[in-house]
Amino acid sequence: MDYTRSATDRKETVEPSVEQTECPECRSTSVVEDVTRGERVCGGCGLVLSAHRIDTGAEWRAFSAEESDARSRVGAPVRYTVHDKGLSTVIDWRDRDTSGRKLSPTRRSEIYRLRKWQIRSRVHSSMDRNLAQAMSELERLSSQLGIPSPIRELAALLYRKSIIKKLVRGRSIEAMVAATLYAACRIRLKPRPLDEVADASRVDKKKLGQCYRLLLRSLTIKIPLSNPIDYISRFASELSLSSPVQLRTVEILQRSRDIGLTIGRDPLGLAAAAIYVASIMLDERRTQRAIAEVARVTEVTVRNRYKEMVRKLGINSMGLGGQS
DNA sequence: AAGACGAAAGTGGTTGA
């Protein structure tokens, strides 16, 4: 029997790293993976983005289909959303092998040693229990919020890190799960309003915010400031607005940023106001209330932001309600 | 009657002494 089989024998299909796949030279997002050379190369300009990556393919050659099957590596892909990463081996207490025979004395002492270590690592079993609970909560939360699985996996990875750093101790699992999910969404530039995440879980906004900030400090992850533009496609589709409106909204936000209208302002309020203005300009008007609702801000905020935009961007406001 | 407006008071988080 082979007791040494471990994660290194398995294909790593999940990409756990947090880095962006955009070429710093030409801004192209087409990145070519060259697994045999262990490099990632920009498809636009050929710049090598990272080298010395691990080749996850087989390290032997196969000359026929059957051979390829026989020699391929085995095991399910490692997944971070499964609490034990899909790897689990339990050493039985009986001194018998799988066919029920007694073990030889040397084998027996070897097994004894392994068993001892498994018991010693009980720490891990409490961690496992925590993880199992956390992962089912993560599953529930993200399906309720409609979070795609790559982001889930990232959240799961962050959660693992925070367990290792003992951040969960003294805090509720739910709160930490919600915080990691919120963080994962932001890292992948698909931010969700804090309120939305808080509502979907049983955690209040304050606790969620605290956990999130803790996460940032302790894991030292770089998280891009949330950009109002990242909210637009989702909000626009919830309001069933056409794509020209979305484009106009992006334009308005970019101009607002250029004149410093966005600093210190809630990105949600900015997104909402820009959508409001664009919707009126292109004759697909939505009420302040409706927009405020999907953006989870108040009508007052929408109003204040959009008044500023109209005033400072010099949008001549025919039909914009304001004083000519 | 619904939507928009704006004043005033309250809230939670950040900043600087």
Added chain:
DNA sequence: TCAACAACTTTCGTCTT
């Protein structure tokens, strides 16, 4: 650690479409 502060929310009365 505390007070000042800016941004945002809540609430409410009034005006506009």
